[in-house]
Amino acid sequence: MLEIKNLTYRYAGSKKEVFNNFNLTLEDDKIYGLLGKNGTGKSTLLYLITGLLRNKCGSITYNGFDINKNRADILKEMFIVPEEFDLLSISLDSYVKMNEKFYPNFSRDVLKACLNDFELSEDINLKELSMGQKKKVYMSIALAANTNLLLMDEPTNGLDIPSKSQFRKVIANNMRSDRSIIISTHQVHDVESLLDHIMILDHSNLLLDASVTDICDKYSFSYRSLGDSNEDVIYSEPSVQGNAVITNKQQDEEETQLNLELLFNAVTKKIL
Numbered sequence: 001m002l003e004i005k006n007l008t009y010r011y012a013g014s015k016k017e018v019f020n021n022f023n024l025t026l027e028d029d030k031i032y033g034l035l036g037k038n039g040t041g042k043s044t045l046l047y048l049i050t051g052l053l054r055n056k057c058g059s060i061t062y063n064g065f066d067i068n069k070n071r072a073d074i075l076k077e078m079f080i081v082p083e084e085f086d087l088l089s090i091s092l093d094s095y096v097k098m099n100e101k102f103y104p105n106f107s108r109d110v111l112k113a114c115l116n117d118f119e120l121s122e123d124i125n126l127k128e129l130s131m132g133q134k135k136k137v138y139m140s141i142a143l144a145a146n147t148n149l150l151l152m153d154e155p156t157n158g159l160d161i162p163s164k165s166q167f168r169k170v171i172a173n174n175m176r177s178d179r180s181i182i183i184s185t186h187q188v189h190d191v192e193s194l195l196d197h198i199m200i201l202d203h204s205n206l207l208l209d210a211s212v213t214d215i216c217d218k219y220s221f222s223y224r225s226l227g228d229s230n231e232d233v234i235y236s237e238p239s240v241q242g243n244a245v246i247t248n249k250q251q252d253e254e255e256t257q258l259n260l261e262l263l264f265n266a267v268t269k270k271i272l
Helices: 042-049 071-075 092-102 108-117 131-144 161-173 212-218 260-268
Strands: 002-009 019-026 030-035 057-062 078-081 149-153 180-184 197-202 205-211 219-224 233-239 242-248
Touching: 002 042, 019 042, 030 042, 030 260, 042 057, 042 078, 042 149, 042 180, 078 131, 092 108, 092 131, 108 131, 108 161, 131 149, 131 161, 197 212, 197 260, 205 212, 205 260, 212 219, 219 233, 219 260, 233 260, 242 260
Parallel strands: 030 180, 030 197, 078 149, 149 180
Antiparallel strands: 002 019, 002 057, 197 205, 219 242, 233 242
């Protein structure tokens, strides 16, 4: 379990706090979607969780350990895939040999399976890869590290349409009951079928912190023709299929598929 209590943080030289008395609890066995507008602290939060940034006030604990006081014990259980990164111009095998020793549960079998799902060979040189291919390799290494907490910052940026489908398959195939995955993204359509829980962040405020099950138990998401009645509509947006709408779910109504983009817009506009 990850617990953040009374977190306060601001960047050096800035008078504006990114977080002020921020609190959050994340459980195992869930894939979390971390959403928010640009500049609302999503990436900063991921870096604070992994200790790449250090909080001055408040605490961040993982399974009872303070991440700033037990770094060696904690870091072997965490892996972050940042939005931007670079890889050494060496073979994949050499890169893995350099890094696998830091992760006691690293699995070459998982690495091979992930690379296969991404249609990549193990016998590759990292300098010869495109940015999209490098991202797929790095995500494969992240999953092969077999950490209990995996954080991904905009993982589908730079991936083509087939690769985004492969990404969803790879994540689903490597989810475990003792693992938590946090995906920070603007590309909501790329991940909405994966997510168990939605968090919409606005600096110190969590505008939404709810499971997909609870959201779909409370609201219905559908499309209506322009001439249809909208008396029961909570929020709507025009779309090519008509109006995309959110309504309160009736007791005898079947559950509908989450429209994450529509939900995000409704929440950030303070409609929900």
